[in-house]
Structure formats: structure tokens, C-alpha cells
Amino acid sequence: xxxxxxxxxxxxxxxxxxxxxxxxxxxxxxxxxxxxxxxxxxxxxxxxxxxxxxxxxxxxxxxxxxxxxxxxxxxxxxxxxxxxxxxxxxxxxxxxxxxxxxxxxxxxxxxxxxxxxxxxxxxxxxxxxxxxxxxxxxxxxxxxxxxxxxxxxxxxxxxxxxxxxxxxxxxxxxxxxxxxxxxxxxxxxxxxxxxxxxxxxxxxxxxxxxxxxxxxxxxxxxxxxxxxxxxxxxxxxxxxxxxxxxxxxxxxxxxxxxxxxxxxxxxxxxxxxxxxxxxxxxxxxxxxxxxxxxxxxxxxxxxxxxxxxxxxxxxxxxxxxxxxxxxxxxxxxxxxxxxxxxxxxxxxxxxxxxxxxxxxxxxxxxxxxxxxxxxxxxxxxxxxxxxxxxxxxxxxxxxxxxxxxxxxxxxxxxxxxxxxxxxxxxxxxxxxxxxxxxxxxx
Amino acid sequence: xxxxxxxxxxxxxxxxxxxxxxxxxxxxxxxxxxxxxxxxxxxxxxxxxxxxxxxxxxxxxxxxxxxxxxxxxxxxxxxxxxxxxxxxxxxxxxxxxxxxxxxxxxxxxxxxxxxxxxxxxxxxxxxxxxxxxxxxxxxxxxxxxxxxxxxxxxxxxxxxxxxxxxxxxxxxxxxxxxxxxxxxxxxxxxxxxxxxxxxxxxxxxxxxxxxxxxxxxxxxxxxxxxxxxxxxxxxxxxxxxxxxxxxxxxxxxxxxxxxxxxxxxxxxxxxxxxxxxxxxxxxxxxxxxxxxxxxxxxxxxxxxxxxxx
Numbered sequence: 001x002x003x004x005x006x007x008x009x010x011x012x013x014x015x016x017x018x019x020x021x022x023x024x025x026x027x028x029x030x031x032x033x034x035x036x037x038x039x040x041x042x043x044x045x046x047x048x049x050x051x052x053x054x055x056x057x058x059x060x061x062x063x064x065x066x067x068x069x070x071x072x073x074x075x076x077x078x079x080x081x082x083x084x085x086x087x088x089x090x091x092x093x094x095x096x097x098x099x100x101x102x103x104x105x106x107x108x109x110x111x112x113x114x115x116x117x118x119x120x121x122x123x124x125x126x127x128x129x130x131x132x133x134x135x136x137x138x139x140x141x142x143x144x145x146x147x148x149x150x151x152x153x154x155x156x157x158x159x160x161x162x163x164x165x166x167x168x169x170x171x172x173x174x175x176x177x178x179x180x181x182x183x184x185x186x187x188x189x190x191x192x193x194x195x196x197x198x199x200x201x202x203x204x205x206x207x208x209x210x211x212x213x214x215x216x217x218x219x220x221x222x223x224x225x226x227x228x229x230x231x232x233x234x235x236x237x238x239x240x241x242x243x244x245x246x247x248x249x250x251x252x253x254x255x256x257x258x259x260x261x262x263x264x265x266x267x268x269x270x271x272x273x274x275x276x277x278x279x280x281x282x283x284x285x286x287x288x289x290x291x292x293x294x295x296x297x298x299x300x301x302x303x304x305x306x307x308x309x310x311x312x313x314x315x316x317x318x319x320x321x322x323x324x325x326x327x328x329x330x331x332x333x334x335x336x337x338x339x340x341x342x343x344x345x346x347x348x349x350x351x352x353x354x355x356x357x358x359x360x361x362x363x364x365x366x367x368x369x370x371x372x373x374x375x376x377x378x379x380x381x382x383x384x385x386x387x388x389x390x391x392x393x394x395x396x397x398x399x400x401x402x403x404x405x406x407x408x409x410x411x412x413x414x415x416x417x418x419x420x421x422x423x424x425x426x427x428x429x430x431x432x433x434x435x436x437x438x439x440x441x442x
Numbered sequence: 443x444x445x446x447x448x449x450x451x452x453x454x455x456x457x458x459x460x461x462x463x464x465x466x467x468x469x470x471x472x473x474x475x476x477x478x479x480x481x482x483x484x485x486x487x488x489x490x491x492x493x494x495x496x497x498x499x500x501x502x503x504x505x506x507x508x509x510x511x512x513x514x515x516x517x518x519x520x521x522x523x524x525x526x527x528x529x530x531x532x533x534x535x536x537x538x539x540x541x542x543x544x545x546x547x548x549x550x551x552x553x554x555x556x557x558x559x560x561x562x563x564x565x566x567x568x569x570x571x572x573x574x575x576x577x578x579x580x581x582x583x584x585x586x587x588x589x590x591x592x593x594x595x596x597x598x599x600x601x602x603x604x605x606x607x608x609x610x611x612x613x614x615x616x617x618x619x620x621x622x623x624x625x626x627x628x629x630x631x632x633x634x635x636x637x638x639x640x641x642x643x644x645x646x647x648x649x650x651x652x653x654x655x656x657x658x659x660x661x662x663x664x665x666x667x668x669x670x671x672x673x674x675x676x677x678x679x680x681x682x683x684x685x686x687x688x689x690x691x692x693x694x695x696x697x698x699x700x701x702x703x704x705x706x707x708x709x710x711x712x713x714x715x716x717x718x719x720x721x722x723x724x725x726x727x728x729x730x731x732x733x734x735x736x737x738x739x740x741x742x743x744x745x746x747x748x749x750x751x
Contacts, residue, residue: 092502112501199587258609258698260606268589268590395716
């Protein structure tokens with residue numbers, strides 16, 4: 001934006017207003033092929049938008065490649081679109097331009113928005129035609145996408161938060177080789193010992209990344225919740241505030257730091273404990289190879305016991321496709337979520353296998369035996385719960401909650417004030433959703 | 443539009459025949475059409491549409507925006523966020539534009555002297571202006587990175603506490619401003635340099651003959667001589683700073699919380715993070731009005747004090 005002549009300046013001033021309109025055209029340059037009708041001969045061509053980078057991206061490419069090689073009637077083109085947020089952003093623009101892909105990865109906080117706007121289609125008939133064994137999906141993960149008796153996505157890259165610790169630091173501090181059982185134990189016993197043993201440039205615990213997802217677990221551990229099922233915002237209630245106080249104290253007491261990217265800090269051995277997605281597991285293990293030992297554990301318990309949310313992404317089919325494309329899309333999704341593919345995908349990433357048969361497979365069971373960290377993640381899965389509607393159903397709920405947490409962690413503001421304001425904002429932002437749900441008869 | 447009229451040959455002293463006049467008009471329209479059409483399609487129509495959007499609620503997926511009247515305006519103007527963002531915008535603009543212009547002027551005076559290697563220094567100084575803002579932001583993020591970044595290591599070496607420059611509520615804004623200054627100083631300095639070389643030598647000689655010392659020559663000859671350039675730079679830099687996005691997007695994402703969120707960044711985050719087109723349009727309209735007002739004031743009031751030759 002260089003405005004060095006007056007005319008340039010004036011037209012730029014004009015352009016400014018166009019920000020929305022213009023940017024809405026951006027970002028989907030790659031999807032041109034999506035709307036072109038498939039030729040009658042040759043395979044049905046599909047465009048699939050993914051959101052996985054680095055080792056996850058490689059694993060994703062592999063899944064698509066295998067699918068394309070496994071049959072001759074459908075050819076899927078995988079297009080990486082950035083983070084979950086960037087993908088949702090581009091998809092919104094693409095829908096306006098009527099240039100959307102056929103299949104898209106949608107994260108826990110995004111798919112519902114597209115569902116409410118009827119931008120993704122129900123899968124039940126397609127699943128039946130494709131003979132997908134819906135009973136074999138892990139029930140809780142499958143059911144999260146069921147609305148009004150119909151499935152709108154299938155779980156694909158599903159994860160849960162996991163507690164990661166640097167084993168070398170634990171050894172140095174004379175701690176047992178396990179994650180803390182409770183926050184109390186961590187704050188009063190582990191943290192001071194670790195602080196005394198680690199380098200001055202290291203710190204005990206890093207907070208960052210999808211903070212409202214991690215805190216979803218913490219607020220449950222303290223007996224609170226972001227909201228109830230009917231969108232009554234409860235984050236400002238005493239239990240929620242107590243969890244907020246605990247977060248603020250962790251910074252004040254000096255054992256936690258608020259960072260931009262907690263995974264990076266852990267990989268670089270700056271932070272010796274983090275809570276992050278199981279989907280980061282393989283990336284972390286690779287980065288730590290030869291540098292330090294990684295341990296994992298369940299999330300620590302709070303005064304109200306254990307709490308851990310599910311998360312990650314599912315795969316959905318966009319509305320309005322030609323019949324043959326719909327079925328072809330289902331064919332790909334059925335393949336990507338099949339027990340065989342899920343077992344491999346899971347080992348390469350750390351995402352939870354979404355199929356019971358994949359978990360029980362000999363391949364997976366053998367793998368777990370030599371990779372105890374995977375076992376921790378899998379063992380924790382049955383104890384996890386679906387997230388509160390405030391984060392996953394309210395538009396922008398995740399951002400509103402994260403900003404609130406940042407105010408507590410970075411600005412050290414009082415949780416009672418912050419959470420009350422957050423609850424008010426969420427209540428307001430939930431109005432259109434409640435209206436839309438009523439219209440859909442939910 | 444005087445300058446756009448086609449010059450007629452001097453021989454036609456009689457008023458043009460009606461036919462000729464209409465041909466003139468057609469020619470005139472043909473010349474302005476490309477600009478008028480592109481501006482209308484890409485500037486004026488979106489501006490009108492944007493104003494209309496500010497009276498709606500729209501998540502950018504629903505087929506039709508929903509008319510909500512003044513809701514967005516009331517909500518925005520009564521929110522604490524708006525006032526914080528406005529303050530951030532002012533701090534950012536005054537900080538980046540003011541300091542850049544002062545440093546640039548000083549640099550140009552230095553580089554206007556005949557010294558060895560000054561062309562090399564001029565070129566080096568100008569370099570940041572042609573680099574993309576996002577690349578600059580990434581390099582600075584590297585330099586500022588906690589623990590291993592060059593600047594952080596130097597700072598801790600000097601006994602300063604470890605600071606997360608980009609994630610600190612106090613330091614984030616100064617850090618962003620610093621990078622913007624680094625990027626734009628070179629460009630401004632080159633423009634100043636051109637301005638300096640446009641000041642007639644005779645004025646300095648005359649001043650010297652009149653017994654003016656170096657400081658007096660600076661105040662009475664250099665400063666007025668530079669005022670058109672300074673005015674031009676101020677107007678364009680203020681407008682540019684209102685729209686500065688790339689560096690903020692990459693370095694802080696408007697954070698921590700909203701410590702580095704300026705008006706334009708707020709437009710972006712309302713629209714493309716929160717998907718609230720109505721509220722984003724409201725902020726965009728406010729931003730537009732503010733820029734228009736500032737430019738008008740500058741041209742009406744400040745330009746009077748500019749000395750053109």
C-alpha cells in the first residue's frame with residue numbers, strides 16, 4: 001500500500017472501503033477447477049481443501065495419493081489452504097464467489113457455521129450408498145457432527161489436549177517420570193523443583209496456541225463451564241472465575257509464561273511443560289529426537305476432577321454438487337476415514353484413530369507397545385467430552401474466549417471482570433445462532 | 443479538467459462548430475472513461491456498498507445480509523474496544539509518521555553533504571522501502587525472538603530482563619512502530635534529498651552575505667524550502683499509516699489482546715476473523731471518514747503555511 005501521489009492516495013482511500021469486497025475475491029485462485037464440469041470420460045475430478053502443514057501435510061498428501069492409486073473412477077486434488085482459520089476464511093470467500101471446493105477439512109469451531117448456512121450437505125444417503133459402517137466410528141466423535149438426526153461431516157483428524165513434559169528436566173529436578181496427577185501437585189511440588197533445576201533461560205510451563213481449547217479442559221477441572229447446552233454463558237460464574245484465577249496466579253507465581261507458540265517453545269527446550277494437541281505429538285517427537293526425551297500424560301486434575309475436551313477436524317462435502325461428485329466425494333471420505341488408513345494416519349500424526357477397528361487392529365496395538373506416548377493419548381480418549389457450545393457453536397466464540405484469556409494471562413486483569421465481559425459478549429454473539437437453530441428446527 | 447482538453451491548433455480562432463464540439467466531448471469522455479470506470483467499479487461502488495453493509499448483520503455466508511439499522515454504529519461507538527483501537531491508531535500514526543519524518547530530514551541533510559561513499563549509503567538507506575512489509579516483519583521477528591534473537595541476546599547481555607517484545611502489552615506497539623520507521627525512513631529521506639537539491643543555491647549565498655549563521659540559514663532557507671516536500675510526505679504517510687497492515691499482521695496479529703490493533707486491523711479482524719461484515723463495514727466507514735477529514739484539514743489549513751517557490 002504505497003500512496004505516494006495524491007491521486008494514488010485518494011483512490012486508495014476509496015479502495016479502503018472495498019477491503020471486504022476485494023478480499024472476498026482473493027484466496028481461491030486454486031479452486032478454478034472445482035466448478036468445471038467433469039468430463040464424461042475419465043475419472044470424476046474433485047478438489048479437496050486441507051489444512052495440514054509440515055509432517056501432517058505429508059501424511060495428508062499420502063492419504064490422497066493412496067486414494068487416487070486405489071481406484072480409477074475418482075481423482076482427488078489436494079490443496080493446502082493454511083490453518084483451520086485461514087481455510088474457513090477462504091471457504092467463506094469461495095462460497096461468495098461460487099468457486100468452492102468439493103470437500104473441505106473443517107475444524108471443531110468452524111463446521112457448525114457452515115452447517116447453519118446450509119453450505120455443507122448431509123451425508124447419510126451417500127454413506128448408505130457407499131456402505132460406510134457408521135457403527136464402527138468412535139461414537140462420541142461421530143455424534144458430534146449429527147444434527148437433527150443427520151450427519152454433516154465425518155471425523156478425520158480428531159485430537160484431544162495432552163500434557164507434554166521434558167523428561168530430562170524432570171530427571172534433573174529429581175521428579176518421578178510421570179505427568180502431575182493434579183494441578184495442586186504441579187503448582188506446589190513439581191513447579192518449584194523444576195524451577196530450581198532448569199537453566200535460567202528455561203521456564204516451567206508455556207501457555208499459547210489454541211488457548212481457549214486448552215482452557216476448556218481447565219475450566220471443567222475446576223467445575224465450571226463456558227456455557228450450558230442452551231447457550232447460557234456460565235464462564236463468569238464463581239467456578240469459572242476460580243479457574244481464571246488459577247491461570248493468572250500461574251503467571252504471577254512465575255511458573256507459567258504466555259507465549260505465541262507453545263509447541264515451538266517446547267521443541268526448543270525453553271518450556272519444559274505444555275498442554276497441546278495429540279496432533280502435535282509426532283512433530284514434537286521428531287523435533288526432540290536426539291535432543292531430549294518427551295513424556296506425556298493425562299491432563300492434571302483440578303478441584304472438580306478430570307476434564308478434557310475433544311477437538312480437531314472433520315471432513316465435509318460442500319452443498320450443491322452434481323450427484324456423481326457427491327458420491328465420489330463420499331468415496332474419498334470413506335477411504336480417508338477407513339480403519340486401514342486411519343491406523344496409518346494416526347501413527348504418522350498423533351491424531352486419534354476415529355475407527356474402533358483401527359484402534360483394535362493388531363498394527364495399532366503393536367505400535368502402541370513401542371510408543372507409550374500414543375498409548376497415553378488413546379487411553380485418555382474415552383475420558384474426553386464434547387466442548388461447550390460457547391466455543392464451538394458461537395460465531396467467533398473461540399476468538400472471544402482467547403482474547404479474554406489473553407487479558408488475564410498477558411495483562412493480568414481480574415478474571416471476575418474479564419469473564420463477565422466475555423460472557424456478555426458471547427451472549428450477544430450467540431443470538432443469531434439461536435435464531436438460526438430455531439429456523440432449522442434444532 | 444482544463445489540462446485534459448485537447449489543444450486546438452491556433453488557426454481556429456472562430457468558435458468551434460457544434461459538430462466539432464460534440465467530437466471534443468466524445469474525445470474527452472474517451473480519455474476519462476478508463477479511470478472513471480475502474481474507479482467506479484473498484485472504489486466508489488464498493489464504498490457505497492460498504493456504507494450500506496454497516497447497517498446490516500452479515501456473516502458473509504448467508505445469502506442476504508440482514509438489515510439492522512443503526513445497531514452496528516451504536517454498538518461500535520459505545521464499545522471500549524473502539525476507543526482503544528482509535529487511541530492505538532493515533533499512537534501508531536503519530537509515532538511512526540512523526541519520528542520517520544524527523545529522522546528522514548536529519549538523514550537527508552547529512553547525505554546532502556559531499557562525502558565519500560554517499561551514493562552507496564543513499565542506496566542502502568533506500569533499500570527497505572522496496573522490500574515487502576511481510577518479509578521485513580519476519581526478519582524483525584527473528585531478530586526480536588526471545589532467547590535466541592539477536593536483539594534479545596544483546597538486551598539480556600546488557601542486563602535487561604528477557605522481554606517478549608511482540609507479546610508484551612507495553613512493548614508491542616513501540617516495537618511495531620520501530621519496524622515501520624525502519625522501513626519508511628529511507629524513502630522519506632530520498633524525497634527530502636530531492637527537496638534539498640531543489641532549493642536554489644543563491645538563497646544560501648544571499649543569506650550568507652546577509653550574515654546568517656548555519657542555524658539561521660537552516661531555519662530561514664532550508665525549512666521553508668523543504669516545506670512542500672514535508673507537507674507531501676506528511677499527507678501521504680499519514681494516509682499510508684492508517685492503512686498499514688502487513689507488518690502488524692505478521693508481527694503481532696494485533697495483539698497482545700488488542701494492544702497493536704489499529705482501525706484498519708480491526709476492520710480485518712471483524713471481517714475475516716470474526717466474520718461480522720456489518721461491524722467491519724462500520725469500522726471501515728469510520729476509518730474512511732477520519733482519513734477524509736484529516737486530508738481536508740491538511741489541505742485547507744496546513745498547506746497555507748507551505749512555501750512554494
